[in-house]
Amino acid sequence: MKxxxxxxxxxxxxxxxxxxxxxxxxxxSLAGRHxxxxxxxxxxxxxxxxxxxxxxxxxxxxxxxGRRDKLxxxxxxxxxxxxxxxxxxxxxxMDFGAGAPYTKxxxxxxxxxxxxxxLLHQGDAVGLSYLDGGVSIQYPPRGGEDRFDxxxxxxxxxxxxxxxxxxxxxxxxxxxxxxxxxxxxFSDLAENEDALLPLLRTAAAAGIRLLVVQVVDPVERDLxxxxxRVRFLDPxxxxxxxxxxxxxxxxxxIREFAAMTDRYARELMAxxxxxxxxxxxxxxxxxxxxxxxx
Amino acid sequence: xxxxxxxxxxxLAALPLALAPAVFHLLALRRSVTVRFAWTHLVRRALHHSSxxxxxxxxxxxxxxxxxxxxxxxxxxxxxGHVDPAVxxxxxxxxxxxxxxxxxxxxxxxxxxxQCLERADRLLQFLEPAGMQVDVVSFNTxxxxxxxxxxxxxxxxxxxxxxVPGWSGTDLGxxxxxxxxxxxxxxxxxxxxxxxxxxxxxxxxxxxxxxIVAVSSPAATGHQDVLLWHPAFxxxxxxxxxxxxxxxxxxxxxxxxxxxxxxVGGQALLSTDGRVVDALIVDGMRDTYAFAWNPRLxxxxxxxxxxxxxxxxxEDNVFRCxxxxxxxxxxxxxxxxxxxxxxxxxxRFYLDRLEGAxxxxxxxxxxxxxxxxxxxxxxxxxxxxxPADDTASGRPLLVxxxxxxxxxxxxxxxxxxxxxxxxxxxxxxxxxxxxxDEAFNGFCAQYDLRNIEVYRTWRMTITGSASGWRPVLxxxxxxxxxxxxxxxxxxxxxxxxxxxxxxxxxxxxxxxGYIAAHAAPARTLGAYEIVGMPVPLNDYPRIVVxxxxxxxxxxxxxxxxxGVRFLKPGWYQISGDGGxxxxxxxxxxxxxxxxxxxxxxxxxxxxxxxxxxxxxxIGMEREGDLHEAVxxxxxxxxxxxxxxxxxxxxAVETALSRLGGRLV
Numbered sequence: 011m012k013x014x015x016x017x018x019x020x021x022x023x024x025x026x027x028x029x030x031x032x033x034x035x036x037x038x039s040l041a042g043r044h045x046x047x048x049x050x051x052x053x054x055x056x057x058x059x060x061x062x063x064x065x066x067x068x069x070x071x072x073x074x075x076g077r078r079d080k081l082x083x084x085x086x087x088x089x090x091x092x093x094x095x096x097x098x099x100x101x102x103x104m105d106f107g108a109g110a111p112y113t114k115x116x117x118x119x120x121x122x123x124x125x126x127x128x129l130l131h132q133g134d135a136v137g138l139s140y141l142d143g144g145v146s147i148q149y150p151p152r153g154g155e156d157r158f159d160x161x162x163x164x165x166x167x168x169x170x171x172x173x174x175x176x177x178x179x180x181x182x183x184x185x186x187x188x189x190x191x192x193x194x195x196f197s198d199l200a201e202n203e204d205a206l207l208p209l210l211r212t213a214a215a216a217g218i219r220l221l222v223v224q225v226v227d228p229v230e231r232d233l234x235x236x237x238x239r240v241r242f243l244d245p246x247x248x249x250x251x252x253x254x255x256x257x258x259x260x261x262x263x264i265r266e267f268a269a270m271t272d273r274y275a276r277e278l279m280a281x282x283x284x285x286x287x288x289x290x291x292x293x294x295x296x297x298x299x300x301x302x303x304x
Numbered sequence: 305x306x307x308x309x310x311x312x313x314x315x316l317a318a319l320p321l322a323l324a325p326a327v328f329h330l331l332a333l334r335r336s337v338t339v340r341f342a343w344t345h346l347v348r349r350a351l352h353h354s355s356x357x358x359x360x361x362x363x364x365x366x367x368x369x370x371x372x373x374x375x376x377x378x379x380x381x382x383x384x385g386h387v388d389p390a391v392x393x394x395x396x397x398x399x400x401x402x403x404x405x406x407x408x409x410x411x412x413x414x415x416x417x418x419q420c421l422e423r424a425d426r427l428l429q430f431l432e433p434a435g436m437q438v439d440v441v442s443f444n445t446x447x448x449x450x451x452x453x454x455x456x457x458x459x460x461x462x463x464x465x466x467x468v469p470g471w472s473g474t475d476l477g478x479x480x481x482x483x484x485x486x487x488x489x490x491x492x493x494x495x496x497x498x499x500x501x502x503x504x505x506x507x508x509x510x511x512x513x514x515x516i517v518a519v520s521s522p523a524a525t526g527h528q529d530v531l532l533w534h535p536a537f538x539x540x541x542x543x544x545x546x547x548x549x550x551x552x553x554x555x556x557x558x559x560x561x562x563x564x565x566x567x568v569g570g571q572a573l574l575s576t577d578g579r580v581v582d583a584l585i586v587d588g589m590r591d592t593y594a595f596a597w598n599p600r601l602x603x604x605x606x607x608x609x610x611x612x613x614x615x616x617x618x619e620d621n622v623f624r625c626x627x628x629x630x631x632x633x634x635x636x637x638x639x640x641x642x643x644x645x646x647x648x649x650x651x652r653f654y655l656d657r658l659e660g661a662x663x664x665x666x667x668x669x670x671x672x673x674x675x676x677x678x679x680x681x682x683x684x685x686x687x688x689x690x691p692a693d694d695t696a697s698g699r700p701l702l703v704x705x706x707x708x709x710x711x712x713x714x715x716x717x718x719x720x721x722x723x724x725x726x727x728x729x730x731x732x733x734x735x736x737x738x739x740x741d742e743a744f745n746g747f748c749a750q751y752d753l754r755n756i757e758v759y760r761t762w763r764m765t766i767t768g769s770a771s772g773w774r775p776v777l778x779x780x781x782x783x784x785x786x787x788x789x790x791x792x793x794x795x796x797x798x799x800x801x802x803x804x805x806x807x808x809x810x811x812x813x814x815x816x817g818y819i820a821a822h823a824a825p826a827r828t829l830g831a832y833e834i835v836g837m838p839v840p841l842n843d844y845p846r847i848v849v850x851x852x853x854x855x856x857x858x859x860x861x862x863x864x865x866x867g868v869r870f871l872k873p874g875w876y877q878i879s880g881d882g883g884x885x886x887x888x889x890x891x892x893x894x895x896x897x898x899x900x901x902x903x904x905x906x907x908x909x910x911x912x913x914x915x916x917x918x919x920x921x922i923g924m925e926r927e928g929d930l931h932e933a934v935x936x937x938x939x940x941x942x943x944x945x946x947x948x949x950x951x952x953x954x955a956v957e958t959a960l961s962r963l964g965g966r967l968v
Contacts, residue, residue, distance in 0.1 A: 102340070103340075103342035105340075106340060106341070198342055200342035200343065202345075230341070230343055233347070235337070235339060240337050241336045241337065241338040241339070242344045243338055243340045243344070244342075244345070258358070259350050259358075262350030262351075263343075263346055267346055
């Protein structure tokens, strides 16, 4: 199965009309589209502040002085660039594609590629890390015209050969990130929620802005496997429970799965983390549009 | 104690197949699809909710399916429960096979009798493993035991295989009477209550049931059951009856028949030598129908057949008889007319017309001298004297004396009759009055004799009743006008045109034909003999199959002092010094009456015979009928019970499957 390309001209043209705006200020070293918590020289007014000695007299708002007979200085919001870390889950569970044309990993790579294009197009710096038992391949965040080719080339050639737990790789990746940077995680989150959720909550509390895109296959959503008898093999823990795809089992599974995604959505939102459930049978532009809020 | 017997025991060998669902289930476990799945822990959690109930349903479905297959196999094995040997010994089974003629009729695939024999043979095969003893009898109008007593199946099968259909009628009433008496005798011998069973293989034709008036045999004390096992029944069987021949004008022979049992619209064919010469459609408007046939060259015996093409019986739809042509219609004429009259006023002219009606007329040369035989009838008209050498020939003779007859010349053969010349001639013509001969009167009824003018020239007196003369026509003053004795007919009026105009009427030719037919030594045309009825042999010791001339075989005829009985339909010729006659032999016309008897009718006759117990009837067409008969003989069949059990298991299995059991 050929993985989806992240250089589709139609999708790229579609992305030219979108903006990934997280709505919060971020730190950055380069001027960009994102607001900075620091006052700067941008055109966007932030607030007035009473003049204190040492302030640059060029910032005094003389019109206010005329009205209030006090010196105030104008402070402008500084626009900075965004440092984004794209984290792609490369664990074995991502290599699953029964109900859609692509595996979850291929779908996640395509999403990551187009996200990189979108951010780079906005002038942001984009880095890429693959997560499995650790952080296997890491491209530091950088901007520039040629950065997309580097990231896209990597995403198009990488294989899903990882092993180990997502939580350990994610923990390692988050530890290297600066506060106020953005981390976009593409993963199926196929691990115990109790292990992943504290990790993500801690990162959010540390000031890392997180966008979690949970990539699932349609079969995983509704257990619509063909055949009456199926042996489910856990790809990571290597246990082999045997069961049958009975209607009542299927119904119970659908309920369990919905409960799992609901919990992720509820608790991540509470922690200020943006959560998005993406199914591999959905068109990639649709998912991208949901990511950008378009 | 109930034992079990199976019609098709080989199905039991397939009973291990009942484990097939379990085997399939285990194989399916091995053939399961393996999927690497990220959410196995969720699946495990989902399984945890319903595993206990699911396992119960699974096992229940598995058991239902195994049971369903097992019961299905048992159903096809057709188990029959029968009593154990100790109890079975009290059952007396009698197998009665109908060997009447109607059993010979065509069936859908094979003759009905053959079908019955085949079914009886299979029945006995089924009874063999159960060790059932069978008494075999055959019956038609009487009952004949084919086995010395109750025998095993093998011996019974041999007895059944040796049966052949007969030619006589059937009488279920006689069978029932015999069986009741036989059962009573068995009860007396054993001193206990036996269970008597009578299985009758018969076509149940209504003709075979005679109402029983009185029962002389003592009633049996044991229980008695009767099962009528009959082949598929066809519609009414048509028969042609009462075939007669009439010679009419212009050489045309009229063959009259009574197709009383032929359905309206049915076609009957008259054929000779395999060639259809006439056909008629029965319209239901008349009792008697007539074929018209012109023999053209009436020489020798001509076999005739009246056939119903679509008859049910294969062999009784043909009425065979023989039409005798020239040998029966030769007429020797000796006529002395008072005047040498020629033309239409001449008797000779009208006698000439007989040739056109198929008669061969020989004119005696010069009125005297012998004429070589044979001839059917010698006509002497207007002869004044009878030559002495012709008076004792014994040939059929019809005499019309002349007005001035030389009476003494006739006295040699007219002994017992006096001819007296009236003293005063009556100038008024007499009318003719019929006598007591019904056959002759029936013949005359089709003509109007009132227009015949007869002048009496003599008074004929029959002098003694022992003389054998029988008057068939009288003058209206009560004196005989025409009398017959044996083959000699004499009249009291001349055949002179001046004394009577009889010769100028069409009646005259018919009268000559009637006299010729009754005066001939051979049998009447259209002779019809019934199989089994004795025909007196008299002086006809030689019997051959006609027309081949092959001497008959012993199985064809039965010769006894009473005569000969013909056992098969066909043509026979018996001949001897007295001549010969051809006999057409057909079966009992009653056998053609194939209306199916109602069970109520049979039951009534059975009760009249003194039987107590049940009576039932089944067909013979379906395979299930055979099993039903076997079950009736042996005991109870469990097919119905198993069918209900199958339906129940199927319903439970379906319900459980819908409940969640989807094993395979």
